[in-house]
Amino acid sequence: MTSLPPAIALIGISKAFGPVKANKDVSLTIAAGSIHGIVGENGAGKSTLMSILYGFYEADSGEIRVRGEPRRIRSSSDAIAAGIGMVHQHFMLVEPLSVVENIVLGAEGGALLKGGIAKARVELARLSQEYGLAIDPDAIVGELSVGLQQRVEILKALYRGAEVLILDEPTAVLTPAEADQLFELLRALKAQGKTVILITHKLREIMAVTDRVSVMRRGEMVAHVETNRTSPAELAEAMVGRRVLLRVEKSPRQRGAPVLEAAGLTVIDERGCETLRDASLTLHEGEIVGIAGVAGNGQSELLDVLAGLTQPARGVIRLGGKILNAADRNPANLRRLGLMHIPEDRLRTGLVTAFAAAENAILGYHDDPAFGRGPFLSPTLIEQHARAGMQDYDVRPVDPGLKTAKFSGGNQQKIVLAREIERAPKVLLVGQPTRGVDIGAIEFIHRRLIALRDAGVAILLVSVELEEVMALSDRILALCGGQITGEREATTTDERDLGLLMAGVSERAA
Amino acid sequence: MSAAPIDLPRWADTALVPLVSVAAALVVAGLVVLSIGESPLEATALLLKGSLGSLEGLGFTLYYTTNFIFTGLAVAVAFHAGLFNIGGEGQATIAGIFAAIACLWLAPLPGILLVPLAILAAAAGGALWAFIPGYLQATRGSHVVITTIMFNFIAATLIVYLLVEVMGKTGSMQPETPDFPKQAVLTPIHELLGAFGLKLPSTPLNTSFLLALASLVAVWALIYRSRLGYAIRTVGANPRAAAYAGISPARIIMVAMAISGALAGGLAVNEAMGVQHRLVLDFTAGYGFVGIAVALMGRGHPVGVSLAALLFGVLYQGGAELSFDKPTITRDMVVVIGGIVILFAGALDGLFRRLVATLLSSVARKPA
Numbered sequence: 001m002t003s004l005p006p007a008i009a010l011i012g013i014s015k016a017f018g019p020v021k022a023n024k025d026v027s028l029t030i031a032a033g034s035i036h037g038i039v040g041e042n043g044a045g046k047s048t049l050m051s052i053l054y055g056f057y058e059a060d061s062g063e064i065r066v067r068g069e070p071r072r073i074r075s076s077s078d079a080i081a082a083g084i085g086m087v088h089q090h091f092m093l094v095e096p097l098s099v100v101e102n103i104v105l106g107a108e109g110g111a112l113l114k115g116g117i118a119k120a121r122v123e124l125a126r127l128s129q130e131y132g133l134a135i136d137p138d139a140i141v142g143e144l145s146v147g148l149q150q151r152v153e154i155l156k157a158l159y160r161g162a163e164v165l166i167l168d169e170p171t172a173v174l175t176p177a178e179a180d181q182l183f184e185l186l187r188a189l190k191a192q193g194k195t196v197i198l199i200t201h202k203l204r205e206i207m208a209v210t211d212r213v214s215v216m217r218r219g220e221m222v223a224h225v226e227t228n229r230t231s232p233a234e235l236a237e238a239m240v241g242r243r244v245l246l247r248v249e250k251s252p253r254q255r256g257a258p259v260l261e262a263a264g265l266t267v268i269d270e271r272g273c274e275t276l277r278d279a280s281l282t283l284h285e286g287e288i289v290g291i292a293g294v295a296g297n298g299q300s301e302l303l304d305v306l307a308g309l310t311q312p313a314r315g316v317i318r319l320g321g322k323i324l325n326a327a328d329r330n331p332a333n334l335r336r337l338g339l340m341h342i343p344e345d346r347l348r349t350g351l352v353t354a355f356a357a358a359e360n361a362i363l364g365y366h367d368d369p370a371f372g373r374g375p376f377l378s379p380t381l382i383e384q385h386a387r388a389g390m391q392d393y394d395v396r397p398v399d400p401g402l403k404t405a406k407f408s409g410g411n412q413q414k415i416v417l418a419r420e421i422e423r424a425p426k427v428l429l430v431g432q433p434t435r436g437v438d439i440g441a442i443e444f445i446h447r448r449l450i451a452l453r454d455a456g457v458a459i460l461l462v463s464v465e466l467e468e469v470m471a472l473s474d475r476i477l478a479l480c481g482g483q484i485t486g487e488r489e490a491t492t493t494d495e496r497d498l499g500l501l502m503a504g505v506s507e508r509a510a
Numbered sequence: 511m512s513a514a515p516i517d518l519p520r521w522a523d524t525a526l527v528p529l530v531s532v533a534a535a536l537v538v539a540g541l542v543v544l545s546i547g548e549s550p551l552e553a554t555a556l557l558l559k560g561s562l563g564s565l566e567g568l569g570f571t572l573y574y575t576t577n578f579i580f581t582g583l584a585v586a587v588a589f590h591a592g593l594f595n596i597g598g599e600g601q602a603t604i605a606g607i608f609a610a611i612a613c614l615w616l617a618p619l620p621g622i623l624l625v626p627l628a629i630l631a632a633a634a635g636g637a638l639w640a641f642i643p644g645y646l647q648a649t650r651g652s653h654v655v656i657t658t659i660m661f662n663f664i665a666a667t668l669i670v671y672l673l674v675e676v677m678g679k680t681g682s683m684q685p686e687t688p689d690f691p692k693q694a695v696l697t698p699i700h701e702l703l704g705a706f707g708l709k710l711p712s713t714p715l716n717t718s719f720l721l722a723l724a725s726l727v728a729v730w731a732l733i734y735r736s737r738l739g740y741a742i743r744t745v746g747a748n749p750r751a752a753a754y755a756g757i758s759p760a761r762i763i764m765v766a767m768a769i770s771g772a773l774a775g776g777l778a779v780n781e782a783m784g785v786q787h788r789l790v791l792d793f794t795a796g797y798g799f800v801g802i803a804v805a806l807m808g809r810g811h812p813v814g815v816s817l818a819a820l821l822f823g824v825l826y827q828g829g830a831e832l833s834f835d836k837p838t839i840t841r842d843m844v845v846v847i848g849g850i851v852i853l854f855a856g857a858l859d860g861l862f863r864r865l866v867a868t869l870l871s872s873v874a875r876k877p878a
Contacts, residue, residue, distance in 0.1 A: 330756060349754045351751060376735050
């Protein structure tokens with residue numbers, strides 16, 4: 001095996017999007033005929049790296065070598081020509097077409113379909129036999145299960161002559177049984193000498209199927225290890241990292257009565273997957289409860305369901321001791337009851353970027369009589385309100401008439417913060433309060449949240465920054481795969497402990 | 511990659527881009543005129559003289575403008591909610607039927623009651639015809655572009671049936687209702703001003719023009735000054751943020767469509783109650799579709815809509831005069847010119863936005 005040149009070698013790849021460095025001097029060698037895992041939290045730069053390899057982006061610097069030879073890959077057709085195939089997390093299939101029609105798509109070989117289809121049919125039969133992939137070539141793709149659709153994607157790549165197959169979070173949409181079938185297939189591919197790159201943040205999969213694993217954190221490669229010489233705990237630690245502890249001054253909590261209680265919350269998405277399973281939690285006055293978890297493990301669903309943006313399939317929510325029935329659980333009513341929400345995605349959810357800052361300062365409160373008379377709004381009153389909030393929260397520039405899209409990320413976040421906090425919430429749901437926010441603003445936002453807690457507000461904090469969760473929270477719940485996997489007092493836990501909970505390594509096994 | 515929205519200063523967005531579009535349209539229209547051997551300059555002069563050069567021409571121009579204000583506002587209100595209502599024709603048709611029923615059934619009422627009731631009936635008819643596609647979009651996901659077009663056809667056949675079989679004038683072969691009672695007729699402007707001693711030539715311009723002006727102000731207040739308008743704009747700009755803010759996008763879609771249809775009903779008020787004094791077939795005459803171009807050119811803002819409506823009024827009236835004076839420039843040729851303006855101002859709007867943005871940024875860079 002060592003005599004073969006590596007299937008892929010990435011040398012010193014860097015890529016920046018504006019000020020954000022998505023990949024910093026990343027090097028990676030993938031042995032031919034192996035299954036190589038790449039793990040890391042969301043936003044660690046895995047997908048960017050693979051997009052560079054597949055020609056979606058071009059690296060700012062660095063080199064790609066395929067089977068030892070330097071290649072320039074500027075488009076996905078370059079990648080396909082170099083023998084690289086990719087299976088995206090969201091399938092690129094034409095649902096009303098049949099399997100064989102999808103396979104030839106983009107490689108029809110002439111104006112008439114007949115020849116290409118016939119050829120593909122033969123090839124498909126061969127591939128199916130070789131890898132033990134049972135699939136009906138005339139089945140309509142839209143009628144196939146998700147697992148089978150993924151097979152079609154893999155066959156599509158193989159039909160185009162892929163020697164290296166990239167799978168981006170392939171199990172995100174699969175049931176555990178389907179995932180096991182996928183792993184069987186990957187092993188069969190490996191046995192035939194193909195190379196597989198598996199991108200995931202699920203450590204179970206890495207341990208189950210890969211030969212080697214590389215860990216990315218904040219755009220950098222931090223570890224390359226043989227899978228059989230590592231453990232989920234070690235990988236979890238490498239993913240999360242030992243960071244310099246963020247210091248936030250806070251007094252001991254003055255915990256009050258429970259305000260928000262949720263029991264047995266289960267959320268089922270459109271695909272029928274349980275994205276949140278049987279989650280129970282209680283928020284007390286005057287405390288910050290943090291949610292630790294790798295992004296995509298149910299945090300967003302938890303926030304949305306508590307904020308009334310989605311309805312749970314099962315479970316009970318109590319606010320101030322009173323059970324909220326389905327009719328009460330809408331954002332407008334919850335706001336009236338004192339439950340405010342700083343959403344995770346301020347640009348898509350928390351703000352209307354086409355509006356002036358002043359108009360966003362009343363988003364969700366446009367029916368408040370304080371902002372006008374009768375059915376009308378008063379621009380003067382709205383502007384005064386917005387200006388006061390902007391001054392109080394140090395939004396720069398203090399220009400209520402400026403279009404919201406023109407403010408920096410930190411200032412946009414402060415506009416949302418000012419709006420929600422100034423309404424004197426009883427419960428505040430906070431998602432990613434400092435994502436894309438500069439350091440000065442981070443401190444400011446943290447101080448505000450602590451002050452709010454000291455004033456007796458119950459705060460639920462969701463953040464991908466474990467550091468932030470640990471620094472701000474009084475109590476921490478870990479989420480993994482939509483389930484709450486553990487609860488810790490902030491003073492009695494550390495990153496290693498939480499990392500294990502976040503990786504779903506059960507407390508019994510640890 | 512989808513094209514990123516082009517950021518322009520407000521003045522460039524609201525004034526410069528439409529002006530460039532109209533200028534380009536005029537150049538191309540000029541070439542068309544030149545190609546049939548006529549002088550574009552002379553044609554332009556005739557067009558302007560015919561539409562603005564006399565009180566009579568002006569009266570006709572403003573009469574057309576009235577129609578365009580109503581249909582342009584109708585499209586604009588739906589735009590703000592992120593909806594493309596292209597059913598102005600059908601909505602105006604149903605509005606006409608409702609207005610005719612009100613005028614004929616409530617004939618014994620005095621004008622002071624009958625006129626407002628008939629106008630309300632027209633608005634209700636238009637609103638109903640737009641509400642149904644809105645309801646289907648909100649609850650079933652049926653796209654309003656498709657359903658409003660279909661509703662145009664339904665309305666067009668419905669009015670034929672009603673005028674021929676049900677509401678038609680007895681003993682007449684014409685597909686039209688009997689004349690409305692005298693007190694249901696909207697006062698012509700020349701009679702209104704005549705009462706104050708001003709002598710004006712007789713034109714179709716009537717008090718529905720004042721209703722159109724009032725609608726401009728009302729739509730401005732609705733969209734930019736009211737709580738409902740805020741909700742409408744939020745849904746149009748970012749439905750996710752609207753849901754987060756506790757605004758129901760489904761409800762807003764239905765409400766915005768109903769308001770849009772009610773405004774389209776203004777076309778029926780002008781045509782049936784103001785000009786024809788009875789309901790005739792095909793009174794909508796494409797005004798509903800031109801309303802789309804008016805709203806696009808006017809950037810959905812009532813001030814822009816009023817200017818674009820005036821421009822199309824000038825084109826309609828001036829074009830009619832032009833084809834009268836220059837037999838080589840036929841009615842059809844005038845339609846071509848109008849079509850070019852619609853094409854440039856509406857469909858090719860993005861083209862000039864990009865051009866203007868490039869020009870502006872290069873100008874901005876140079877002085878430094």
